[in-house]
Amino acid sequence: xxxxxxxxxxxxxxxxxxxxxxxxxxxxxxxxxxxxxxxxxxxxxxxxxxxxxxxxxxxxxxxxxxxxxxxxxxxxxxxxxxxxxxxxxxxxxxxxxxxxxxxxxxxxxxxxxxxxxxxxxxxxxxxxxxxxxxxxxxxxxxxxxxxxxxxxxxxxxxxxxxxxxxxxxxxxxxxxxxxxxxxxxxxxxxxxxxxxxxxxxxxxxxxxxxxxxxxxxxxxxxxxxxxxxxxxxxxxxxx
Numbered sequence: 001x002x003x004x005x006x007x008x009x010x011x012x013x014x015x016x017x018x019x020x021x022x023x024x025x026x027x028x029x030x031x032x033x034x035x036x037x038x039x040x041x042x043x044x045x046x047x048x049x050x051x052x053x054x055x056x057x058x059x060x061x062x063x064x065x066x067x068x069x070x071x072x073x074x075x076x077x078x079x080x081x082x083x084x085x086x087x088x089x090x091x092x093x094x095x096x097x098x099x100x101x102x103x104x105x106x107x108x109x110x111x112x113x114x115x116x117x118x119x120x121x122x123x124x125x126x127x128x129x130x131x132x133x134x135x136x137x138x139x140x141x142x143x144x145x146x147x148x149x150x151x152x153x154x155x156x157x158x159x160x161x162x163x164x165x166x167x168x169x170x171x172x173x174x175x176x177x178x179x180x181x182x183x184x185x186x187x188x189x190x191x192x193x194x195x196x197x198x199x200x201x202x203x204x205x206x207x208x209x210x211x212x213x214x215x216x217x218x219x220x221x222x223x224x225x226x227x228x229x230x231x232x233x234x235x236x237x238x239x
Contacts, residue, residue, distance in 0.1 A: 162182045
């Protein structure tokens with residue numbers, strides 16, 4: 001199993017030349033009692049905003065409190081001029097599912113606290129998550145995100161984002177789909193479409209043996225401010 005994981009990760013790094021890299025996901029609202037999981041995420045940008053190879057990675061651990069609430073803690077590093085693994089941020093999250101007894105729709109909120117390095121301000125976030133189930137194993141997600149700065153060097157306004165996903169369950173732990181990420185900027189300075197960051201691309205999720213799963217995807221920029229391409233892989237192990 002370790003060899004399989006190594007092959008997947010090596011292919012990601014060496015089949016592409018190695019913005020702020022997007023390690024985020026289109027996260028679902030569902031919470032399952034007794035759930036515990038560890039996850040690694042890596043993102044490669046072959047040509048970032050300064051014309052160099054960008055790389056970010058993160059580790060997180062999550063654990064449900066009951067069948068409605070789950071906490072998660074995240075640590076992320078990024079490549080900078082000082083180091084390939086410079087500290088980026090720590091983040092604590094609380095998921096809270098509010099779904100009624102509806103087999104076709106689930107919803108909930110996520111509350112975030114982010115602590116960042118250097119002179120960058122910290123952040124608080126509030127996010128609304130939605131999951132839709134359709135016929136023939138099709139699913140969709142829509143996430144609407146807001147955050148604001150706190151502490152030194154805090155910027156005015158709220159940052160606004162949305163994320164969307166459409167996927168099909170292929171069976172045996174395999175999923176194929178497409179995701180879209182939209183960063184509209186801050187409420188006091190909403191720019192044009194090309195001044196915002198919009199990306200879209202395919203995703204594929206598969207099982208690796210009985211314990212691990214792997215998510216892979218590519219995001220392509222469809223606005224001028226977005227990265228041209230980002231290559232992403234996540235490795236997850238339930239505990």
